[in-house]
Amino acid sequence: MSFKERRKSLQKIEFITLSIGAQDFCMDIILVREIRGWSKVTTLPHSPLDVLGVMNLRGAVVPIVDLSARLGLGRYEATDRDVIIITLIGDQTVGFVVTAVSDIVELSRDEIQPMPNIGEGAENLFVKGIVTSDDKTLRVLDINNIGDSMALAREIA
Template identity: 40%
Template sequence: MTPDHNAQSTAEVELLSFRLGEQEYSVDIMSVREIRSWTRATPLPHAPAHIRGVINLRGTVLPVVDLSTRLGMPPVAGDARNVIIVVQVSNQTAGLLVDAVSDILALPRNVLQPPPDLAADAARSFVQALTIIEGRMIRVLDLRAVLPFKKSEAA
């Protein structure tokens, strides 16, 4: 059992990092399907505030989540500088509207630290790990918590 544990702690994870305002976040690159330039989303009536609307992705209706609003920050402007990261977790696909994509990071799993337990921080439940790279604090998002259409979520 010990060799498996060691292999897991030294295994690398690849993350796609991106900016929301002055903060840097990342997602597991294995969940990223594509990165698209900004496309104006069609609003949906009665949708939660963090759902910017839907876009047509090659014939598929794709919900677009304003990730900044979802994490409790001011909304992303939604202009030509912004991008939509198309992600898929299980059978859920959605676009994450972010300010800009920063980098692709390959890190050993053992440098990822659990976030501190701060009950007052609403975004904490969306962050599964933290790491510091070249003086930058990078938050690793839990996409299962971020994506809007979980059957267990009563929205």
């Protein structure tokens, strides 16, 4: 490994930790625009099962995705205690419903271990790796891949 590659691998990246039910995940904080409390969404006919609907965010129509369903963990019934993580994927604003957002952690690329090859499930497509932080095992979400997987902008627009 060259000096430049080694230096890049040691640089710290900030991740936001979140949970979906009892499952722990994290995502690159640079993609997060805001975190807001749950609010009712407007459902759309013929939308994919993991798209809960859309919400008005300061005049912009934003698709809201059930991250649990998108990851293949089953559909999640949102409650008033849940939160929506508003992200920017390319030029599309997308909201993901999660149970909770808990912390910000700094990780280097070296700390992220590759996902074990255990099948073809959705979680394997959308998880970049695994890291252990504060006695928790966190799966590192690939938010860009999650958004690209179903071309949300074209489905919802």
